[in-house]
Amino acid sequence: MRVVIVGATGNAGTALLRRLRTEPDIEAIGVARRLPEDTGPYAGLQWHSVDVGHDDAPDQLTGIFQGADAVVNLAWQIQPSHDARRLYRTNVLGSRAVFRAALRAGVGALVHASSVGVYAPGPKWAYVKETWLRTGVPESSYSRHKALTERMLDEIESDHPTLRVVRLRPGLIFQRDAGTEIGRYFAGPLLPARLLRFGWLPALPANRRLRLQGVHADDVADAYLRVLRADVRGAFNIAAGPVLDPGVLARTFHGVPVPVPGFALEGAAALSWLLRLQPVDRGWVRLALKAPLMCCDRAASELGWRPSRDAVEALRELVAGLAERAGRPDSPPLDAAASQPGRLGGLLRGRLPGTGDPY
Structure with a gap:
């Protein structure tokens, strides 16, 4: 299986590369704006430097995605928070570039890193399923951007039913x-x-x-691997207790x-x-x-996913x-x-x- 990971050097991307190195039948290709050194989990991979928010990103990414079985989109910017235009450029326009390139290249699966932030305000003493309203928390640019990117995926799913589209919605992701x-x-x-x-x-x-x-980054990486290997579609909440x-x-x-x-x-x-x-x-x-608490029953039943920590x-x-x-x-x-x-x-x-x- 050939998998291209966009945004492969960050928190979740690094954990996913560590996990995929234990899978001999998976070839991982890394995409990042700033390339890593050829050491640790980044060693021995084919790397491509792409700024997903740049105007020519769709063309660059289309070539990179050719022949890939799946694309995992992890590219996202949290900072600089005082530059709203920069964040929108990377998070919304950059995600659109990844999605368009995946369609042009004819990949079989598109896996997107969404978040609990996509959900509308919800309960703090009950747990919502993946069907909870996805309008985000308007005061948060992070939440608005997550909601916008999922709306793009809704349109892609409707227009391209043969493409397997999956969204992972984790809580806070931690690792040392x-x-x-x-x-x-x-x-x-x-x-x-x-x-x-x-x-x-x-x-x-x-x-x-x-x-x-919250959830450990290695457990999030395990969820991504299970999504890549299973014939599943739609959204999965990912979080650990308590x-x-x-x-x-x-x-x-x-x-x-x-x-x-x-x-x-x-x-x-x-x-x-x-x-x-x-x-x-x-x-x-x-x-x-305002973000709700998430029920992770679907990940457990359809992916067999349970947090190790x-x-x-x-x-x-x-x-x-x-x-x-x-x-x-x-x-x-x-x-x-x-x-x-x-x-x-x-x-x-x-x-x-x-x-x-x-x-």
């Missing part, structure tokens, strides 16, 4: 190697990450709607929950984002407060990665270099949180 990357994307250079090495957070903001789901809420986090990190109303969380995020103190705008807080274990691994400034120097997105935007070295060079590209 992504520690520095996730810290850059969501916390910024002022986070005292070294203090996390004791696994202790003295105070944790608590809100009754701050209930989220739900990560203030009580679970307080017990895990020996902290004290401090009640904070939602408007205060949003206001603090908005002000600190405007002042370029951290890279997360209020839309991310609104998404965290629970969400707390995955989160502990991520926090350890943050504290140890973990990353992969052979992957540009996972690089832990201090000069990166969102790191203190980048700040000293004038690269403020939420600005600058590449991130």
